[in-house]
Each structure stands twice: as C-alpha cells, then as structure tokens.
Amino acid sequence: MKKEKILGFDVCNENEEKILKNIFSDYNEGKQSIIFSINPEIIVNKNKDNEYIQLLNNEKYQIPDGIGIVYASKLNKGKIKERITGIDMMEKLCKESVNYKSKIFLYGAKAGVAEDAKIQLEKKYSGINIVQTCNGYIEESIALDNIIKVKPDILFVGLGSPKQEEFILNNKEKLKNIRILMPVGGSFDVISQNLSRAPNWVIKMNLEWLHRLVKQPIRIFRQIKLLKFIFYVITNKIRKKERKNVKN
Ligand code: UDP
Numbered sequence: 001m002k003k004e005k006i007l008g009f010d011v012c013n014e015n016e017e018k019i020l021k022n023i024f025s026d027y028n029e030g031k032q033s034i035i036f037s038i039n040p041e042i043i044v045n046k047n048k049d050n051e052y053i054q055l056l057n058n059e060k061y062q063i064p065d066g067i068g069i070v071y072a073s074k075l076n077k078g079k080i081k082e083r084i085t086g087i088d089m090m091e092k093l094c095k096e097s098v099n100y101k102s103k104i105f106l107y108g109a110k111a112g113v114a115e116d117a118k119i120q121l122e123k124k125y126s127g128i129n130i131v132q133t134c135n136g137y138i139e140e141s142i143a144l145d146n147i148i149k150v151k152p153d154i155l156f157v158g159l160g161s162p163k164q165e166e167f168i169l170n171n172k173e174k175l176k177n178i179r180i181l182m183p184v185g186g187s188f189d190v191i192s193q194n195l196s197r198a199p200n201w202v203i204k205m206n207l208e209w210l211h212r213l214v215k216q217p218i219r220i221f222r223q224i225k226l227l228k229f230i231f232y233v234i235t236n237k238i239r240k241k242e243r244k245n246v247k248n
Contacts, residue, residue: 001060004078007047007232010057011038011064013079019061020092026060027100027153027179034168035182037065037086040229041222042161047232052162055169063089067206068226072233083206087187087197090156091124093180097154098127102179105147108136108158109188116192144171147178154180158188 001022003010012019023033036056046052056062063084064070073080097104106114114133121128132150134143136159144167147155155178157164164183168175175181189195197203198211209226213219 002079003062004073004076004080006038006069006072006076006078007043007236008050008053009038009043009062011062011069011073011080013064013073015081016084016089016092019063019084019089020096023061023093023180024096024100027102030179032176032178033061033180034059034172035061035063035089035180036165037089037183037185038062038069039066040068040226041066042165044225044228044232046162056165067209068229068233072229075233075237085208086182086184087190090182090184090187091191093154093182094121094128095125097129098125100153101127101129102153103129103131103151104154104156105131105150105152106133106156106158106188107143107147108134108156108164108184109186109192110137111135113192113194114158114188116194117188120191120193140167144174148174152178154178154182156182156184156187158184158186160185 001012001019002014004013005011023035026033036059063086064073064080065083065086067083070080070083094104106117108114112135114135118130118133121130131152132146134146155175157167159167161183164185168181168183186195190197195215198208202208202211209223213223
C-alpha cells in the first residue's frame, strides 16, 4: 500500500477502490486488516504521542478522513486527491461483505443505536450477515468477551476517538482471528438515522464539518482543532523549507 506522511502519521494515498480491493484480497488470504481513519482531530490530539503514532503507522490501512488531510497533502506536494470518510468505507465494506458471507459485529453507540444501524444495513444490503450488536456503554471486558464468543469476521467499533482505536490496539491479540477491524466514530448514529448526515451537495462541497457543527453545536470545541491542524501543517512546511535553505 502506497502511503505518505502527514505530520508523522502515515496515510494511504491510493484511491478507495484500490484500498478496498487490497483489504478483500488480504481477507481471502486470511490476513487481518485494521483500518484507521486519519483526520485532523486525531493528528492534533496525538501529534506528540510517538508511541501511539507508531502503533497506527504499523498497520496497513490508514484512510484520509477529512478534507483537512487532502489539503495538507496538497501543501506537501503529496498524492492524496480525495477524502475517504470512515462511514463511506464502512458502507463499502458492508456491501462487499455480502459476497463473502462475512459475519459482522457492531460494537458502540448508545443502547439501541447499533441495533437500529443493523436494521438499516440489512435493508440496504440484502444478504448482509450482522450477527450481533452491543452498545458502547457497557463494561469493555463484557463487550470483548461477547465479541470473542461470537467470532465475527468483521468488527466495527464506534466508541469515539481515541477509545475505539485503543480498544482495538489493546486487544489485538485477543481479536487476532477477526479479518477486518475498523473504528468508525459516530457512524452507527448516522446509519441508524438517529443523526442525519449532510445532504450530498454539502458533502461534495466539503462542508460536512459545517453541517455537523449546526447539528451538534457542542462540536465547536472539537472543530477548533481544525484551525490548530492547519497551523501545524503550515508551520511544519515553513520549518521544512527553512531546513532546506540552511542545507543549500
Ligand atoms: N460512544 C460510546 N461509548 C463511549 C463514548 C462514546 O459508544 O464510552 C459512542 C457515542 O455514542 C457515539 C460515538 O461513540 O456514537 C462517538 O461519536 P463521535 O461523534 O464522537 O465520533 P466521530 O464520528 O466524530 O469520530
């Protein structure tokens, strides 16, 4: 998988189709794929945590989740052309899973939400095999035991960041038989229709963040991080340029 670095974080710069193809070819070979969504918020929250960055970088798939990542790549003369959101990737994986009859487990969100998401996914992808759901507010060890017992092929974890990434990384050994593991943030809330996603034209204009802000004004504190991210990317670029000038 071809990748580039955004402030130390690896991000795949292949298109979505190629990434999906790779994931399912790994699936066929019995290899495990962990798919992390890299967005400005994770980068700002964790940019000083080298150990964490390394753990994310060690996996094969890190998708460019957010227009901020696309712009940062552009500024670095990178190759990331479009964002791949976690929710879109999750839906594509669900669609493709039908061909593999994969057993899917949905873990996360408030009571009843993952169950509603299951119903919606079953309506959308005929033949999908969601074997169990579990809300994200029960004790983690109970959820883990449940997942291990059910032996899914695909596990989506919607606990919010960094809880969901840590759940996967901390339990990697216990979850080693699961072929696809992916943290998905608030995707169950949207898929279950408990929270609406922006209209398509808003998504296309890269203004989804604004829609989320209107729907959940409390997110303002999280979205301020986007400004911090832009600041980091620009100062990093300036520093690199200065270093280059000193060398010359
Ligand atoms: N959540 C959970 N358990 C927790 C904390 C959060 O299941 O202990 C869920 C929450 O209900 C929501 C999701 O995690 O469904 C986090 O959504 P958020 O909007 O923060 O994620 P984003 O999509 O922004 O990454």
